[in-house]
Amino acid sequence: MTTWLLTGATGTVGSAVARRLVAREDHVRALVRDPERARTLLPPGVELVQGDVTDADSVARAMRGVDSVVHSAGLPEQWQRDPSIFERVNTGGTRTMVEAALRQGVQCFVHTSTIDVFAYTPGVEFDESDVDPVSHATAYERSKQAADRAVSDAVQRGLPARILHPAAVYGVAPVTTPGVNWLIQRLARGRIPLLLDGGMPLVFSDDVAEGHLLAAAAPVGSRYILSEAYTPLVEIARAVVELRGRGRVPPVMPLAAARATAAAGEVVSRLTRRAPLVAQGELHFVTAHLLPSSRRAREELGWRPLPLREGMQRTLDDMARRGVI
DSSP: OOEEEEESTTSHHHHHHHHHHHHTTOEEEEEESOHHHHHHHSOTTOEEEEOOTTOHHHHHHHHTTOSEEEEOOOOOOSOOSSTHHHIIIIIIHHHHHHHHHHHHTOSEEEEEOOGGGBOOOTTSEEOTTOBOOSOOSSHHHHHHHHHHHHHHHHHTTTOOEEEEEEOEEESOOSSOOTTHHHHHHHHHTTOOSOBOSOEEEEEEHHHHHHHHHHHTTSOTTOEEEEOOEEEEHHHHHHHHHHHHTOOOOOOBOOHHHHHHHHHHHHHHHHHHOSOOSSOHHHHHHHHSOOEEOOHHHHHHHOOOOOOHHHHHHHHHHHHHHHTOO
């Protein structure tokens, strides 16, 4: 039986990975900050170790006796009151995990990166060959770029890493975290007055988990984009309304108004230290018309993602079960 160390286990990606590993009867050890809370969120049988990816001692303890690692911990949102937290958690946490895995001599290290590390032209398809050497605009993006480099550089030192690049992830999860699930939940509750004029490439959480486990058997150093399809925000809203059988699709905010709202909101946020209604990083993401290609994952791994309507129905059913919609 393989012993896995999983970080980010209570998040949208990590929880899906945990369910898959437990279902196939592997031994799953999760590094969590709050074991009591995690016990209510994760499947029975997951071994919980208290700690944090930014704490080298706790990571070293959790790594003992581990064969394989899935490192999915990180801050996914585009705004924080203290932007330096992105570097501490996303970059520093990844470096801590890499060094501990090298010392342990693990057989496999699967890293959850992002499509945000790639160079792109709006509306033009890109693939895994386009890792961007130029630093991107937001603190989140830069932290994920640095984390990605830390893992790829460690491959040259013997780390048996595979790197996964999910698009915007939604799906079944124990809690609603910032991102697409938050949008879906608020759409279902009629709490979104206006939509931004844009869209995003989406991927269902269980499909991301399956991609991680399939990639564990791929050649060391492999990269795989995991994306189902680019979807306009209007289509996401329409799917929620039609599957729920209630509500309405909100009107679209003109782009100029959205830009002014984002710029003004971040000025106010620096004073109030509360998240803006629309962060400039979020606006950039949904208006960039990103078209990541998952052809490599489909052809080399046999990866087959769910279409939006099926994934959305499962997500809404899960939210209803949890009582958040």
